[in-house]
Amino acid sequence: MSTPPKAYLAGNFRHFLDDKNRVTIPSSWRGHFESGTSFLAIPNPGGWVSVLPPVEADKLYEKFAAVPLSDTEAQTDINVFMASTQTFSFDKQGRIALNESLSQHAGLNGPKSEAVLVGGLNKFNVYNAERWDQAQASSTAASQRSVMERFGI
Secondary structure, three states, X not given: OOOOOOOOEOOEEEEEOOOOOEEEOOHHHHOOOOOOXXXXXXXXXXXXXXXXXXXXXXXXXXXXXXXXXXXHHHXXXXXXXXXXOEEEOOOOOOEEEOOHHHHHHOOOOOOOOEEEEEEOXXXXXXXXXXXXXXHHHHOOHHHHHHHXXXXXX
C-alpha cells in the first residue's frame, strides 16, 4: 500500500459563514483529499479551531489508544478533550459546518461571521477574522526570523 502524498496546507482565505453556519474550504486544499475524507476539529487553547486531516488525526489516535484504561486521570482528560471535538467531511461544494461549541470557541457568531482559514502546513486553522488580524499585527520581522532560526530554515 502506498503512502498518500503529503498535503501542504498554506495561505489564508477569508470567507463568510453562510445561513447554515458553513464555511467553504479552499479548493486548493480540498484537492489533497478524497471525497468523504474525515477531519477532526479541535479547540485550540489560543482561541481558534485546529482542523486535523486524517494523517494528523491518526497520530492523535495512536497516542490516545496507548493510554492504559487503568490511568483514569488520563482517560478523563481524553474524554473531556474528545467531547469538545468534532469529526466532519466537507460537502460536495467544499463546505464544513463547525458545531456550536467550536464556533463559539473560535469567536464565530453565526451566519455572516467572517472566518479566516489559515494553513498550518499539516493542518489548517479556523479563526475569527478579528483574532487573525490581531495575530498578524503582532507578527514582526524579528518574530518571523525567530521562527526560521528555531526550525533551521
